[in-house]
Amino acid sequence: MADQLNILPAGQVVITALHSEVQRSYLEYAMSVIVGRALPDARDGLKPVHRRILYAMHELGLTPDRPFRKCARVVGDVLGKYHPHGDQAVYDALVRMVQDFSSRYPLLDGHGNFGSVDNDPPAAMRYTETRLAAVGHEALLSEIGEATVDFTDNFDNSQQEPVVLPAQLPNLLLNGSSGIAVGMATNIPPHNLGEVVDGLIALIDRPDLSDRALLDLIPGPDFPTGGEIIDRKGIEDAYLTGRGSIPVRGIAQFEEVQPGRGRQRRSAIVVTELPYQVNKAAWIEKIADLVNNGRIEGIADIRDESDRDGMRVVIELKREAQPPVILDTLYRLTPLQSNFGAIMLALDGGQPRQLTLRQMLQAFLDFRETTLTRQYRHELEKTDARLHLLEGLRLALDHLDELIDLLRNAPDGTTAKVTMQETFDLSDRQADAILAMPLRRLTGLERDNLQQEYEELAQRRDRLQQLLGDRRELLKALKKELRSRKKKFGDQRRTRIQSEAERVEESQHLAEILAEHQEEETVLEFTQKGYVRRSSPRAYQRRQSRQGAEAEAEFQEVEDVTLQVDIATTSQELLVLTREGKAYTLTIGDIPATQRQSKGVPLVNLLPNAVPSEAGVVAVQRVLTETALPQDLIMLTRQGRIKRLPLADFTHLTGRGLTALKLKEGDELAYTTLATTGDQLAIATSGGRLLRFNVDDDNLPPIGRAAQGPQALRLRKQECVVGCVRLQNERDCVTLISAAGFAQRLPTAGLPIALRGGLGTQAFLFKQKTDTLVAMTAAPQQGELTVVTTAGRVAQIALSTIPRQGRTTSANYRLGKFDRGERIESVTLTTVADNESQQSSG
CATH class of the missing domain: 3.90.199.10 (Topoisomerase II, domain 5)
Incomplete structure (x- = not known):
């Protein structure tokens, strides 16, 4: 018996493989969560x-x-x-x-x-x-x-x-559902009851109804907080495939408000509805943070005037602000426009399935048909049983005198029951009912009520038999029930769906407003401490003339120093990559313009709030232009992993950014550059080795964003990558700088061309055994190096002052005088680029 039940005797130990036991236990846990906790049932939702x-x-x-x-x-x-x-x-x-x-x-x-x-x-x-x-x-x-x-x-x-x-209504669609199971999740939006009932009735009448006709009846979700759906593609994806992203906006209008007594009226944006599941207080706080950080300009005040009658958030604007432009900025930078990620996952037949809209409606109809069949069958059984008793009572009343004589002459109740059954052909239940019948049932009124009840139940029995015998009659009853529920509980749609014509008109209107405010040329300055300054070219020239045109070659302590300058327009995008391999885009016009003496704003503060300040150290900043887009972005990590991605993949990113590079633990993105097929790359290690190889699809093919990338070159123990430079012709040079301050300009023509993944060539000979290479940069004719030491001192060195030397000559040129223990910490090539050029950086 124990063997049959698979019960082990007490104290017996069974050896089981760990991976088998973990796999079995995990699957049991996962199914328990999926079926018993996290996912809704497709039948009652x-x-x-x-x-x-x-x-x-x-x-x-x-x-x-x-x-x-x-x-x-x-x-x-x-x-x-x-x-x-x-x-x-x-x-x-x-x-x-x-x-x-x-x-x-x-x-x-x-x-x-x-x-x-x-x-x-x-x-x-x-x-x-x-x-x-x-x-x-x-x-x-x-x-x-x-x-x-x-x-x-x-x-x-x-x-x-x-x-x-x-359930008499498809609650799964009416109220939606959200939940996270093990390895799967569901997020079903709510819908309008009247539209869903119309879709159900249409499917009953025409099971082969086309998807387009079904989507006309149920055009989209209907959120309880209202809002506006601005693109039907996400709806169609969700309804036809079971998964889609539905963009939803809040409802806003422009008004003229009176800020205070004696003050002129101002334009304001009044928000009366928010997208579904958006926290109003957190949204207002988000706007305030963006205004305080300079991300949004033109907002004078924010007031929450909501009450029990509805929502009303007033965003008061400055006089020079353009309301449509500010509203578009709020859509882009705040949850006033957000995406509802629809995942139509539910339990169907006890199994998790991703369902289309038609499958959800059909699952409910099948369930409701089964439920009605069971209900009508049970009601028919009760009706038949009651009619059976009523037939016995009617028979007794029709033969009342004979029945009374029989009962009067019977010696006991049992004999009376048996005699009555034999005489009138009654069942046990009928005989018991007659014996239990009170005397008041003998009155005329009670006899009429008994007859009326019998006739009503007989009609109901015929109707129930018709419903159970004819499926068309059953479906008619189902449609009648659905219409009754729609009449009682249906209401008007709350969420508006924007038409394609309205969307095009809105885009054109915004484009016209932006065209009135022509693009402005601007200068971006990126500093050593991670700040960014934006100013007009005239203001930048004035500041440069005050600071002096000559570079300071002596090491001295300074508060901050500019590392890179880009000249661009306010409509262009800035690509920002963090050391964690995340990429974000930022419109240059969204960077606040700085005042005359301002040091700028931290670039990391302009990125989404999800970027932590310690992890948001900027690896590269890049102006994206039409001439740059055909190029590829080369990314190199500190541990020598390299990756090539098309630059076009980084345009118009969402606020969540993009994972451009997957990193191993302890590694970080260190250097980036732009390159095209036919260019060459030079990569340097801290041991003074250089590897030069061609950029082509065989040697360095573009790969997916989820990949880590191959090894660029072999690294020895305690060695790391210190530089990556793009080479475009044989006359190019690179600048090598060691921690002890020794430097040389090295012509790359003498470096052999190898394959990616090689060991490289020793190109820098150290004068001190403890010295290491800390940087390799390009060597343009008019370039300058910004050198920072461990003591916090900074100097700007003109590249023309560093002598050219071959790779077989020990570097003997030193950048300056250093205190005891002071070493070079970082070296950056200071560049000034117009809006058509791109320089490598790291």
Whole structure:
């Protein structure tokens, strides 16, 4: 018996492979989470916790016509009977079913503080009260019973709970759902009840209805907070494939407001609706941070004038600001426009499936047809049983005198029952009913009521037999039921869907406004401490003339020093890569213009808030232009990994940025440059070795963004990469600088051309055994080096002062005098580039 049940004797040890046991246990855990916690059922659209809350409230009798009951009582019943998990998790689920800004059709009514769109927490469960809402009671629980849906044992086998609720409306689409399981997630948007019912009826009438016709009936999600969907492509992807990104905007209009007594009226942007699940308070705080950091110019004040009648956030503008331009900036930089990532994943037949819109509707229709069949069959059985009893009672009343004589002469009840059955051909149930019939049933009125009940039940039996025998009649009843629910609970759409013509008109209008404010030429200065300054060319020239045209060759302590200057226009984009391999784009016009003596703003502050300041150290800044886009971006890590990506992949990135390079632990992005097929790269190591190789598809092919990239060259122990330079002709030189301050300009023509991944050639001979190479830069004719020492001293060295030497000659030129223990920490080639040129940097 023990062998048959696979039960091991006590104390026996079974040797099992660890990976097999972990795999089996993990799969069991994953399926438990998927089926029993995180994903909704396609039939009633509920997760187990929501289903148990609704059923527990149904058992408590908390119908819409009954008084509210404390939420703590409901949570206690749910925990004790059906859901042995944390009380806060159950209460959070209950709260969400009450919130009208979270659920399109709240299934529960609440009394008390259940939170707000500002993400204010709800009151504790001992203070709040709840009961079933009308739509939750009638559309989910009115037909609950073992004859309608299956029931199963609860966690301790002491109670029975429904496997699924007999939903009369597709709650999965009406209120949507979101959840994270193991290895999968769901995020289904809410929809309008009237549109969904129209789609269901159309599918009943025409099962082969085209996708286009179905999308005309259900044009898109309908969020409880309103908003505006601006692109139908994401909707079509979600409905036809089960996954799509739906861009949603808040609703804003332009108004003239009075700032205060005696002040002139100003233009303002008034926001009355936000995208679904956007925290209003956090959004306002985000705008304030962008204004304080200089990312958004033209906003004078922000006021939240929301009240119980609705949302109203007033963004007061400065006189010179253009409202459409500011609004477009808010769309780009804040959650006023956000994407709803739809993942239509639900349990279908107990298995997680990514469903299309048609499949979701069909799953509900199949379930509802099954539910109605079970309900009508059970009702038919009860009707037949009652008619059977009524037939016996009618027979008894028709033969009342004979029946009375029989009963008067019978010695006991048992004999009377048997005699009555034989005489009138009655069943046991009919005989028992006659014997239990009270005398008042003999009155004329009672006899009429009995006859009326019999006729009504006979008609109902015929109708039930018709419904169960003819599927077309059953579907007619289903359509009638759906129309009734639509009439009672349907409402107007809240979320507007922008048409293609409106979107084109809006884009053209914004382009016309921007054209009125022509592009401005501007100068960008990037400093050694990570700051960026933006100024007009005239202001930059004035500042340069004050500072003096001659470079300071002596090492001295300075507060900050400019490393790179780019001349560009305000409409161009700036590509910023962090040392963690993340890439972000930034419109140059969004960089605040600096005042005369300003040191600028930290470039990392202009990146999204998700970039931590310590990880956001900038690896490279690059102006993206049409002439640069055909080129490729070469990225080189400190440990020698190299990667080539088309520069066009980095245009118009979203606020989340882009992972340009996957890094191993302890590695970081160190150097970047632009190159095209036919160019060459020179890579230097801290040991003084240089590797020169061609850039082509065989030697360095472009690879995907998720890849790490191959090894550029072999590194010895304690060695790292110190520079990467693009070479375009044989006359190019590179500048090599050691930690001890020795430097040389090396012609690259003498370096052999090798294959990527090689060892390289010793190109720098050290005069000191403890010396190492710290930098390699390009050597343009008019270039300057900005050299920073470990003591914090800075000097700018003209490249023309560094002698040219071959790779077999020891470097004997020193950049300056150094204190004891002072060494060179970093070297940067200071460049000035116009908006058509691109310089390498690291």
